[in-house]
Amino acid sequence: xxxxxxxxxxxxxxxxxxxxxxxxxxxxxxxxxxxxxxxxxxxxxxxxxxxxxxxxxxxxxxxxxxxxxxxxxxxxxxxxxxxxxxxxxxxxxxxxxxxxxxxxxxxxxx
Numbered sequence: 017x018x019x020x021x022x023x024x025x026x027x028x029x030x031x032x033x034x035x036x037x038x039x040x041x042x043x044x045x046x047x048x049x050x051x052x053x054x055x056x057x058x059x060x061x062x063x064x065x066x067x068x069x070x071x072x073x074x075x076x077x078x079x080x081x082x083x084x085x086x087x088x089x090x091x092x093x094x095x096x097x098x099x100x101x102x103x104x105x106x107x108x109x110x111x112x113x114x115x116x117x118x119x120x121x122x123x124x125x126x
Contacts, residue, residue, distance in 0.1 A: 035080060036106065040065055040073045045103065046110050048083065052098035082106070 036042050040062065047053065047061040059070055074097060077083040082103035088094045099106075117124075 035082070038073075040069060041077060042110065042113065044070075044073055044077065045082065045099070045106060046114065048097060048099045048103070049107050049110055052096050054094060054096055058097060077103070 036045060043062055044058060047058055053061070055067075055070065055074075058074075059065060059067065062070065065073075074083060074085065078085055081100055083097055084100050084103075086096050086098070088096060
């Protein structure tokens with residue numbers, strides 16, 4: 017009997033890592049899983065991110081249909097960011113990443 021190895025779809029994994037990977041994208045998505053947020057709320061959640069980097073990453077996530085940017089013109093103009101339906105589909109994955117990170121933090125970070 018032949019021993020079949022499990023096929024790992026490398027391209028699919030690479031695509032997901034490209035989309036949500038990096039230092040900030042996953043953290044931005046995780047922050048937006050809680051609720052929609054204004055730019056400064058996101059910046060506060062993320063700590064050391066610069067405004068320029070946050071703007072760039074939000075634009076990338078918007079182009080890739082994970083985040084929506086909505087302008088509320090009532091009163092003072094404010095911009096709110098939230099997950100699209102497509103972005104919300106990542107919530108279970110992000111939740112699992114959080115659980116894994118909490119469980120393995122000591123081993124990974126020493």
